[in-house]
Amino acid sequence: MTALVPTRDDVARAPGGGQRRRPALPVSVAISVVALAGAGALSLLVGARAVPLASVWDTTHPLHAVVEARLDRTVLGLAVGAALGLAGALMQGLTRNPLADPGILGVNAGATFAMVVGMTAFGAAEMGQFLPLAFVGAALAAAVVHGIASLGRDGATPMKLAITGAALSAGLASWTTGLLLADRKTMETFRFWQVGTVAGRGTDVLVAGLPFLVVGVVLALAGARLLDTLALGDDLARGLGRRTTRDRLVIALAIVLLAGTATALAGPIAFVGLVVPHVVRALVGPDHRRLLPFSMLAGAVLVVVADTVGRIVLPPAEVQVGIMAAVVGVPVFIALIRRTGRAL
Amino acid sequence: MTVTLGRPAIAEPPAPDALDVVRRARRAPVRHHRRLLASLVVALAGAFAARVLLGDFTVTVPDFVRIVGGEQIPGASYIVMESKLPRAVLAVLVGVAFGVGGAIFQTTLRNPLASPDIVGISLGASAAAVSAIALAGWTGWPVSAAAVVGALAVALAVRAVAGDHGGFRLVLAGIGLAAAMQSVIQYVFTRVDEYDVQLVLRWLTGSVNGVAWQAIGLLALALAVLLPATAWVARSLRATELGDDAAAGLGVGRGRTDLLMLLGVLLVAVAVAAAGPVAFVAFLSGPIARALNRGRTTLPAAGLVGAVIVLAGDYAGAYAFADLNLPVGVVTGALGAPFLLWLLARGPLDAHRGRRAG
Numbered sequence: 001m002t003a004l005v006p007t008r009d010d011v012a013r014a015p016g017g018g019q020r021r022r023p024a025l026p027v028s029v030a031i032s033v034v035a036l037a038g039a040g041a042l043s044l045l046v047g048a049r050a051v052p053l054a055s056v057w058d059t060t061h062p063l064h065a066v067v068e069a070r071l072d073r074t075v076l077g078l079a080v081g082a083a084l085g086l087a088g089a090l091m092q093g094l095t096r097n098p099l100a101d102p103g104i105l106g107v108n109a110g111a112t113f114a115m116v117v118g119m120t121a122f123g124a125a126e127m128g129q130f131l132p133l134a135f136v137g138a139a140l141a142a143a144v145v146h147g148i149a150s151l152g153r154d155g156a157t158p159m160k161l162a163i164t165g166a167a168l169s170a171g172l173a174s175w176t177t178g179l180l181l182a183d184r185k186t187m188e189t190f191r192f193w194q195v196g197t198v199a200g201r202g203t204d205v206l207v208a209g210l211p212f213l214v215v216g217v218v219l220a221l222a223g224a225r226l227l228d229t230l231a232l233g234d235d236l237a238r239g240l241g242r243r244t245t246r247d248r249l250v251i252a253l254a255i256v257l258l259a260g261t262a263t264a265l266a267g268p269i270a271f272v273g274l275v276v277p278h279v280v281r282a283l284v285g286p287d288h289r290r291l292l293p294f295s296m297l298a299g300a301v302l303v304v305v306a307d308t309v310g311r312i313v314l315p316p317a318e319v320q321v322g323i324m325a326a327v328v329g330v331p332v333f334i335a336l337i338r339r340t341g342r343a344l
Numbered sequence: 345m346t347v348t349l350g351r352p353a354i355a356e357p358p359a360p361d362a363l364d365v366v367r368r369a370r371r372a373p374v375r376h377h378r379r380l381l382a383s384l385v386v387a388l389a390g391a392f393a394a395r396v397l398l399g400d401f402t403v404t405v406p407d408f409v410r411i412v413g414g415e416q417i418p419g420a421s422y423i424v425m426e427s428k429l430p431r432a433v434l435a436v437l438v439g440v441a442f443g444v445g446g447a448i449f450q451t452t453l454r455n456p457l458a459s460p461d462i463v464g465i466s467l468g469a470s471a472a473a474v475s476a477i478a479l480a481g482w483t484g485w486p487v488s489a490a491a492v493v494g495a496l497a498v499a500l501a502v503r504a505v506a507g508d509h510g511g512f513r514l515v516l517a518g519i520g521l522a523a524a525m526q527s528v529i530q531y532v533f534t535r536v537d538e539y540d541v542q543l544v545l546r547w548l549t550g551s552v553n554g555v556a557w558q559a560i561g562l563l564a565l566a567l568a569v570l571l572p573a574t575a576w577v578a579r580s581l582r583a584t585e586l587g588d589d590a591a592a593g594l595g596v597g598r599g600r601t602d603l604l605m606l607l608g609v610l611l612v613a614v615a616v617a618a619a620g621p622v623a624f625v626a627f628l629s630g631p632i633a634r635a636l637n638r639g640r641t642t643l644p645a646a647g648l649v650g651a652v653i654v655l656a657g658d659y660a661g662a663y664a665f666a667d668l669n670l671p672v673g674v675v676t677g678a679l680g681a682p683f684l685l686w687l688l689a690r691g692p693l694d695a696h697r698g699r700r701a702g
């Protein structure tokens with residue numbers, strides 16, 4: 001909670017004594033664009049086999065096919081990363097909780113479980129069928145976690161949410177394993193997907209998911225002002241004329257669309273939604289109208305860089321994005337616990 | 345059993361059996377504890393017999409005695425000696441180790457959520473063991489040693505992160521590390537050439553299926569050392585439960601508490617090395633045993649409850665669905681998570697008998 005709205009203490013402690021110096025908006029935009037372009041270029045050029053720059057546009061180059069294969073996963077990584085970064089920022093704003101993340105709060109696990117139920121029970125096999133399943137699972141998991149964590153006198157505190165999410169994730173993982181054991185064929189297709197990867201998914205997968213991502217992004221960016229008002233607290237927001245329940249539902253719908261689609265496309269990837277908003281908040285401040293778009297960009301950069309690094313960090317095999325995200329995310333998670341420990 | 349205080353105005357002479365009433369009242373918990381242990385042993389024996397004798401291949405008691413005596417009965421001998429008996433024995437050993445280890449954690453940290461399977465210690469042991477097996481090709485006791493190292497590393501990391509704060513910070517740090525350990529295990533699976541479903545199930549969810557007698561003997565040997573040591577160190581558990589300061593005041597230093605925690609880590613680690621991180625057994629056994637024992641902590645009962653849970657879970661997983669052999673970890677995970685959610689929903693999270701644990 002404390003991390004989202006700077007208190008007087010935060011301001012006083014900030015370097016520069018009171019006025020926190022942040023890069024001006026054009027500088028931030030320039031940095032993001034350069035980072036995005038750099039990450040994309042690296043993702044095309046770096047891998048088990050490094051390709052020369054010329055092969056990117058020279059269609060007759062012998063290594064052009066390699067670039068094309070990498071283009072698929074780069075674009076998918078950008079889309080998934082943007083969705084996860086944005087979903088994380090929305091969740092942290094909505095729950096006013098610095099530990100919120102679609103992976104930690106069990107939303108990804110819910111989407112995964114619903115998809116496996118669809119595969120084994122109803123024979124779902126196409127992305128068009130997976131997506132609605134993922135949305136239903138994500139929405140139910142979010143509702144259950146939030147509902148259970150809200151019980152009790154002190155409401156949905158950050159750690160109650162996190163522990164409830166972990167409990168639900170663990171239980172759903174067991175149910176998922178049980179279903180998969182009954183159906184070996186599904187297990188084979190599930191093997192790599194379950195780790196969280198953007199490799200070898202193909203463009204048609206992305207095309208199926210893109211409309212939902214766009215709707216989610218539009219809802220999220222339109223809801224930036226709602227989050228700023230909600231950050232003041234429910235009473236104050238209502239006093240300012242907001243209908244808080246409706247506002248929350250709009251944001252929640254955006255989260256479900258973004259996290260559900262990302263899980264359906266690339267598997268459950270945790271920690272991206274946790275790390276990105278904190279880094280971005282340190283750079284551009286807590287205003288959601290800036291925080292949300294920059295979280296999108298930073299999420300895309302993080303996932304693409306993680307994918308690229310995962311290709312070369314432990315040759316000859318690749319390390320999947322989901323694993324790389326945990327490598328980056330767990331230290332940040334622990335640092336957050338240590339910093340906010342007193343408030344928890 | 346309560347002693348009602350009569351009105352002093354009526355000068356009733358003290359009943360001659362007042363001393364006796366008090367003595368009996370003070371002995372009641374001890375006697376209840378003995379009765380509880382006895383009934384748990386009976387339940388364990390029943391579950392063990394059911395696991396070995398019943399199921400899709402029924403063995404009669406005389407046959408079973410003859411088989412264990414070394415006689416060869418075509419078909420039955422193989423099934424009993426290579427499948428049913430090792431599974432049942434391993435389930436008992438693993439259940440006792442997880443139950444006692446979990447109860448040690450929950451009691452010394454004074455938080456029912458701070459059990460080794462929730463704070464990532466089981467997964468740490470599992471990650472180290474599976475790395476040793478799949479990447480380094482180790483077998484036998486070095487795998488157990490690797491599991492112990494992994495469990496200790498995670499335990500120290502959690503403790504370093506949580507500092508002196510018990511309670512929530514510790515649980516949250518553990519959840520984060522558990523996620524990291526799970527990633528390590530999944531990474532190892534993407535590296536193995538042949539995707540061995542049994543291997544994956546053992547090291548991610550826990551399974552007592554297909555374990556060699558040698559590994560079971562190793563676990564039994566480790567427990568033969570660790571359990572008596574735990575019983576000896578845990579004499580001061582009642583004082584430890586009161587918290588560091590109160591325990592120090594009663595003459596129980598930090599060192600003894602640390603030693604008890606170390607034994608808990610070792611118990612969990614050797615069990616994981618044999619059967620994988622069987623989900624939620626360490627978490628469930630302690631609270632169940634405590635509820636059965638009228639709210640008093642009891643390590644022996646926790647161990648017996650753990651053994652019954654693993655045996656029953658393995659039996660249910662093997663025979664509940666006709667053509668489906670679920671590993672025990674899936675069963676305990678599927679049933680344990682709702683219990684954890686219920687515990688979270690029920691009330692003051694960090695209350696351990698009404699005290700704040702943070």
